[in-house]
Amino acid sequence: MTRAAAALLVAVCLPVVGCSSADTGADEGAEPYRIGAVLSLTGSYAGLGIPEKQAIDLEVARINEAGGINGREIEVIYEDDATDAAKAQAAAVRLIDEEGVLAIIGASGTGHTVAMRSDAERAGVPIVSMAGGSVITDDFSEWVFQTPWPNRIVIPFVLKQMAAAGRTNVALISDTGGYGVDGRDYVLAHAQEAGVTLVADETFNAGDTDMSSQLTKIRAADPDAVLIWAAGKEAAIIARNARQLNMQQPLYGGSGIARQEFIDGAAEAAEGVRLGTGRILVPEAFGEGTEAYAVATDFIARFEAEYGAKPDIFAGHAYDAIGLIADALGRIEGDVTSEALRDALEETDGWVGIDGTFTYSPSDHNGLTEDEMVLYVIEGGTWRLDD
Amino acid sequence: MSSVKRIRLFITPYLGLIAAALAVAAVPLVTPDRYVLKVLVYVGVNVIVIAGLALLFGHAGQISMGHAAFVGIGAYTSAYLVKTLDAPWLVGVLAATVLAAAGGLVLALPALRLRGHYLAMATLGFSEIMYVVFREARAITGGNDGLGGIPYPEVAGLKIDTPVGVYLLVWGVALLTLLLVLNILRSRPGRAMRALQATENGALACGIDTVGLKIRTFALSAALAGLAGALYAHGVGFISPSTFGLDQSVIYMAIVVVGGAGSLAGPTLAAVVLTLLPYADALVPGLSKDTIAVMQDWEADIYGLAMIAVVIFAPAGIGGLLKRIRLRGAGEVRS
Numbered sequence: 001m002t003r004a005a006a007a008l009l010v011a012v013c014l015p016v017v018g019c020s021s022a023d024t025g026a027d028e029g030a031e032p033y034r035i036g037a038v039l040s041l042t043g044s045y046a047g048l049g050i051p052e053k054q055a056i057d058l059e060v061a062r063i064n065e066a067g068g069i070n071g072r073e074i075e076v077i078y079e080d081d082a083t084d085a086a087k088a089q090a091a092a093v094r095l096i097d098e099e100g101v102l103a104i105i106g107a108s109g110t111g112h113t114v115a116m117r118s119d120a121e122r123a124g125v126p127i128v129s130m131a132g133g134s135v136i137t138d139d140f141s142e143w144v145f146q147t148p149w150p151n152r153i154v155i156p157f158v159l160k161q162m163a164a165a166g167r168t169n170v171a172l173i174s175d176t177g178g179y180g181v182d183g184r185d186y187v188l189a190h191a192q193e194a195g196v197t198l199v200a201d202e203t204f205n206a207g208d209t210d211m212s213s214q215l216t217k218i219r220a221a222d223p224d225a226v227l228i229w230a231a232g233k234e235a236a237i238i239a240r241n242a243r244q245l246n247m248q249q250p251l252y253g254g255s256g257i258a259r260q261e262f263i264d265g266a267a268e269a270a271e272g273v274r275l276g277t278g279r280i281l282v283p284e285a286f287g288e289g290t291e292a293y294a295v296a297t298d299f300i301a302r303f304e305a306e307y308g309a310k311p312d313i314f315a316g317h318a319y320d321a322i323g324l325i326a327d328a329l330g331r332i333e334g335d336v337t338s339e340a341l342r343d344a345l346e347e348t349d350g351w352v353g354i355d356g357t358f359t360y361s362p363s364d365h366n367g368l369t370e371d372e373m374v375l376y377v378i379e380g381g382t383w384r385l386d387d
Numbered sequence: 388m389s390s391v392k393r394i395r396l397f398i399t400p401y402l403g404l405i406a407a408a409l410a411v412a413a414v415p416l417v418t419p420d421r422y423v424l425k426v427l428v429y430v431g432v433n434v435i436v437i438a439g440l441a442l443l444f445g446h447a448g449q450i451s452m453g454h455a456a457f458v459g460i461g462a463y464t465s466a467y468l469v470k471t472l473d474a475p476w477l478v479g480v481l482a483a484t485v486l487a488a489a490g491g492l493v494l495a496l497p498a499l500r501l502r503g504h505y506l507a508m509a510t511l512g513f514s515e516i517m518y519v520v521f522r523e524a525r526a527i528t529g530g531n532d533g534l535g536g537i538p539y540p541e542v543a544g545l546k547i548d549t550p551v552g553v554y555l556l557v558w559g560v561a562l563l564t565l566l567l568v569l570n571i572l573r574s575r576p577g578r579a580m581r582a583l584q585a586t587e588n589g590a591l592a593c594g595i596d597t598v599g600l601k602i603r604t605f606a607l608s609a610a611l612a613g614l615a616g617a618l619y620a621h622g623v624g625f626i627s628p629s630t631f632g633l634d635q636s637v638i639y640m641a642i643v644v645v646g647g648a649g650s651l652a653g654p655t656l657a658a659v660v661l662t663l664l665p666y667a668d669a670l671v672p673g674l675s676k677d678t679i680a681v682m683q684d685w686e687a688d689i690y691g692l693a694m695i696a697v698v699i700f701a702p703a704g705i706g707g708l709l710k711r712i713r714l715r716g717a718g719e720v721r722s
Contacts, residue, residue, distance in 0.1 A: 084629045085629070086626070097420075117535065117536075118535050
């Protein structure tokens with residue numbers, strides 16, 4: 001008995017010894033503002049959550065070194081949802097009830113954001129989501145804000161680009177997660193307006209490792225182009241499988257594949273893939289001399305100096321999320337509560353970030369338009385503005 | 388054996404239950420912390436599942452690698468009925484329990500002709516099939532991203548929407564479940580189960596209807612899992628397929644093994660301790676965030692180590708240890 005109990009006890013207690021002396025940097029008596037962050041640091045969306053965390057760390061360090069906000073530092077408490085909706089919900093409960101955070105940044109995914117929603121509403125804690133599903137702000141909640149361009153902005157843009165290039169017979173392949181379902185609904189509803197015809201409509205689940213059967217059906221439908229709507233790491237498999245099946249049709253996508261992980265995962269097969277998303281990948285698109293250009297190049301330079309790689313769009317979503325919260329905190333007069341922070345967020349007016357210039361209102365918690373979109377083509381393992 | 392000792396042996400398990408009831412009632416008085424109560428709801432739900440699985444595996448000796456699927460059937464049934472179809476809460480919970488029992492029955496009829504590894508394989512297959520159903524039957528289950536905003540429990544117009552209320556409800560049901568299982572174990576079916584576990588042919592020779600017994604036990608065990616699932620769905624308000632997958636079934640089995648076959652107190656205790664492990668920071672003040680993160684990352688490994696330790700050092704699990712301590716206290720240990 002004693003040996004078994006001792007083994008268990010040691011297993012439980014070992015980590016305690018190693019890690020208990022961290023925490024608490026400099027604080028001048030004032031308590032820091034506590035902000036929670038629910039990110040997908042592991043699982044299918046790890047390629048989203050990791051750059052998001054890097055960007056938040058970078059910005060929080062910058063803000064705190066500059067003296068914090070109203071003389072108080074920002075402290076971010078991270079939770080990993082492992083790309084799992086149930087874990088995202090549990091994480092939100094923990095942040096609200098146990099950590100007492102003012103607001104939650106997250107989640108990385110659409111379904112995971114929706115999972116956190118009812119707990120945040122019940123407790124009255126604002127959420128700033130970094131996921132691109134339209135449902136996040138279409139299905140309006142006064143407590144939920146969104147930094148990326150939702151599908152309702154990105155999809156019409158990409159479809160119009162496809163139509164303009166004469167690729168009017170389109171095959172869609174989307175994932176069954178929140179982002180993919182949301183995107184699929186939007187494509188089905190708006191393809192006609194954009195001037196394209198949907199000739200195939202295939203789906204896959206997160207975690208699938210082979211898309212050959214879906215792509216074989218798509219090939220049989222003989223489309224002019226294939227539209228990939230997915231945010232997980234599986235998108236790279238689609239590109240690879242399409243290449244293996246010797247499909248000649250050009251591939252299109254949106255924000256979900258605008259990241260290095262896609263290019264690395266698909267390698268050769270990523271060449272020539274076109275995607276519509278925001279300007280951060282090639283900041284010259286902002287127009288040199290503009291305030292947005294200055295913000296973006298400053299962030300890119302600092303991010304690259306810290307992490308040795310250029311930030312992707314997800315780092316940009318996170319920059320905006322923490323930036324919007326910091327901006328709102330600075331505008332609060334009187335007691336800083338979750339409610340006051342929500343009100344201040346809603347009053348955001350012309351804040352220049354990476355994803356665009358944000359103006360929130362009581363009926364619009366996204367505040368972005370199609371003007372923020374540009375079309376890229378992947379060439380030589382990187383992005384180039386499509387001309 | 389003197390009559391005093393006999394009375395003591397008869398009463399001891401109920402003493403444990405009474406002590407547990409007092410502890411359950413004391414928690415909200417000691418801590419008003421909402422988060423602690425919410426975590427304890429997870430624990431109470433698991434105690435109900437484990438009580439059923441301890442009956443099935445620990446006493447009747449029938450393995451199930453698909454118990455999380457029964458929890459899922461219960462959770463989705465009640466959530467769908469109450470949230471989407473506006474059925475009363477009690478109807479939802481009742482339907483969840485009955486449907487899970489029916490699922491258990493349907494699985495048990497063919498599967499319990501199998502033994503050992505083959506039974507494990509059959510139940511594992513069932514678990515995988517149900518996982519696909521939970522993900523693909525989107526109109527009912529909400530698919531991969533789950534079902535949110537499930538209403539709180541409501542009995543006769545009384546809405547149980549505070550953490551304390553949900554906690555007391557779940558633990559009240561958990562204690563009743565333990566009482567039910569305890570009584571089954573101490574009556575004829577319980578003795579028949581032990582005979583079945585020891586030797587199926589011997590049990591048959593004693594006139595025990597082993598097939599009927601197995602099927603009834605499986606259905607009851609599944610029903611308790613379904614009940615737990617319904618309580619979870621309404622208590623937490625959000626469900627998604629990943630909560631009801633194979634890894635959760637394995638965790639349930641691990642809890643029963645660590646707790647000890649042939650015991651009820653052992654698995655119950657193991658359910659409490661192992662469920663609390665990832666939430667230790669809510670209960671033990673001063674544990675750092677990093678420690679918890681490490682523990683959460685290593686959760687599966689800690690379960691695995693605990694199982695290995697039990698198999699090597701205490702094959703009878705926590706239940707065996709408890710029994711040894713009790714007998715030593717009664718001065719009856721002989722080597």
